[in-house]
Amino acid sequence: xxxxxxxxxxxxxxxxxxxxxxxxxxxxxxxxxxxxxxxxxxxxxxxxxxxxxxxxxxxxxxxxxxxxxxxxxxxxxxxxxxxxxxxxxxxxxxxxxxxxxxxxxxxxxxxxxxxxxxxxxxxxxxxxxxxxxxxxxxxxxxxxxxxxxxxxxxxxxxxxxxxxxxxxxxxxxxxxxxxxxxxxxxxxxxxxxxxxxxxxxxxxxxxxxxxxxxxxxxxxxxxxxxxxxxxxxxxxxxxxxxxxxxxxxxxxxxxxxxxxxxxxxxxxxxxxxxxxxxxxxxxxxxxxxxxxxxxxxxxxxxxxxxxxxxxxxxxxxxxxxxxxxxxxxxxxxxxxxxxxxxxxxxxxxxxxxxxxxxxxxxxxxxxx
Numbered sequence: 001x002x003x004x005x006x007x008x009x010x011x012x013x014x015x016x017x018x019x020x021x022x023x024x025x026x027x028x029x030x031x032x033x034x035x036x037x038x039x040x041x042x043x044x045x046x047x048x049x050x051x052x053x054x055x056x057x058x059x060x061x062x063x064x065x066x067x068x069x070x071x072x073x074x075x076x077x078x079x080x081x082x083x084x085x086x087x088x089x090x091x092x093x094x095x096x097x098x099x100x101x102x103x104x105x106x107x108x109x110x111x112x113x114x115x116x117x118x119x120x121x122x123x124x125x126x127x128x129x130x131x132x133x134x135x136x137x138x139x140x141x142x143x144x145x146x147x148x149x150x151x152x153x154x155x156x157x158x159x160x161x162x163x164x165x166x167x168x169x170x171x172x173x174x175x176x177x178x179x180x181x182x183x184x185x186x187x188x189x190x191x192x193x194x195x196x197x198x199x200x201x202x203x204x205x206x207x208x209x210x211x212x213x214x215x216x217x218x219x220x221x222x223x224x225x226x227x228x229x230x231x232x233x234x235x236x237x238x239x240x241x242x243x244x245x246x247x248x249x250x251x252x253x254x255x256x257x258x259x260x261x262x263x264x265x266x267x268x269x270x271x272x273x274x275x276x277x278x279x280x281x282x283x284x285x286x287x288x289x290x291x292x293x294x295x296x297x298x299x300x301x302x303x304x305x306x307x308x309x310x311x312x313x314x315x316x317x318x319x320x321x322x323x324x325x326x327x328x329x330x331x332x333x334x335x336x337x338x339x340x341x342x343x344x345x346x347x348x349x350x351x352x353x354x355x356x357x358x359x360x361x362x363x364x365x366x367x368x
Contacts, residue, residue, distance in 0.1 A: 002041060009037035016068070029058045030069030037072065040079040045088055051076040052095040059102075073099075074129040081133025082140070089134065096126030241275035245282065249300070252286050258297040259286070265304030268361050277337040278311060278359060284334055285313035285355045293353065294318050309359040314352045 012034035020027030036050045051073055058066050073095060080092035100119040252259050270278065282300065289298045298315040331347065338345040338357050346356045 005038055005040055005042070008040075009034060012037055012072070019068070024067075026058075026062065026066060029054070029062075029066050030072075033058075033066075033069040033072045037075065040075060041083050044076075044079040044083040045085075045091065048076045048080045048084075048092055048095070055095070055099075074125055077126055077129040078133040078136075081130045082136040083133075089137065090130075092130050092133070093126060096122060096130075100126075241272070241279050242270070243275075245279065248279070248283055248286075252290065252298075255290060256296060257286065257290050258295075259300065260298075261300040261302075263302040263304070267304055268306070268309065270309075270361075274341050274359060277341060278309065278357075281334050281337055281355075281357050282311060282313065288331075288355075289313070289315040289353070305361075307361050309361055311357045311359070313355045317349060317351060317353050 013031050016024075016027050016031035016034055019030070024030075033051055033054045036047050036054075040047045055066075055070060055073055058069070077092035077096060081089050084091060100122045249259060249261055286298055286300070290296065293315050295316045295318065298313060301310075301312040301314070303310040303312075334355065334357065335345045337343075338359070341359055342362075343357055343359045346354075348354045348356075
């Protein structure tokens with residue numbers, strides 16, 4: 001039971017007692033009808049029924065209306081419109097209509113039409129109380145809807161933040177995988193080549209070790225740069241992209257990959273995100289060739305048009321190793337990077353393992 005309703009009911013009863021001390025007759029009726037104010041919000045229909053019953057009993061006994069008790073009837077009408085279940089919100093009009101009908105009937109019985117004027121006042125006050133109750137109901141519903149929308153907005157914001165954090169973790173994981181997998185694959189390949197070379201000419205091992213050290217330092221630099229980007233909250237990955245493609249291809253050639261590259265069409269400037277994505281896809285595709293194929297030969301083809309960039313990495317497969325590649329983090333990363341820019345990725349096997357990715361160069365963000 002709300003403390004406010006208790007306070008209002010107590011104040012109303014005390015007011016009736018004071019009016020009784022001041023000489024108001026039948027003050028106890030008003031005090032009696034004020035007590036149900038305790039349940040005006042918690043049980044509005046019961047409140048209306050109790051008030052109507054007390055008012056009808058007083059009218060039957062005294063043949064008159066009571067003051068100030070009948071003001072509680074208006075409170076009951078208001079409470080029913082404001083707090084009763086939606087399909088019962090009109091119930092408060094019934095006691096007022098019944099009172100007005102009784103007044104009119106009594107006036108007609110006494111043949112005094114002027115006595116029917118209070119019926120107009122009764123209906124006007126009842127309608128006013130009922131209307132204000134409906135307004136309060138609508139206001140409460142509007143506040144509840146606003147609170148509901150606020151909670152939904154908070155939940156949506158929290159979900160968006162979680163998704164953004166998840167996407168960031170995936171991005172960092174992909175970058176770390178590309179850096180480490182490429183570097184380790186090149187280091188392992190060059191170490192195996194250096195071991196074979198050392199058996200023939202020990203003096204040729206030095207350049208191989210130098211290249212291995214260079215790859216290790218480059219990988220360490222890239223990892224430090226990635227961690228710096230994460231710590232600073234900067235989404236831009238500076239220094240990576242197709243501008244470093246010759247250096248990347250040279251590293252694969254040094255690692256023992258028989259690599260040819262071809263570019264057709266006029267190069268188009270790319271946004272930083274797509275530039276890095278294309279670079280990483282080429283890097284991952286060639287790393288897979290270095291790690292998983294026996295021929296260690298690959299051909300890179302880049303075809304530029306004003307609206308589309310097509311990147312194809314093809315490497316021959318031996319007859320005993322032409323089964324479809326097992327999906328792993330690298331292939332998943334390639335598909336994910338393409339999907340970020342509305343591109344496509346096709347991986348096919350046969351005589352060759354072919355990874356073909358397409359990149360739309362639209363004005364909506366792919367191109368600078």
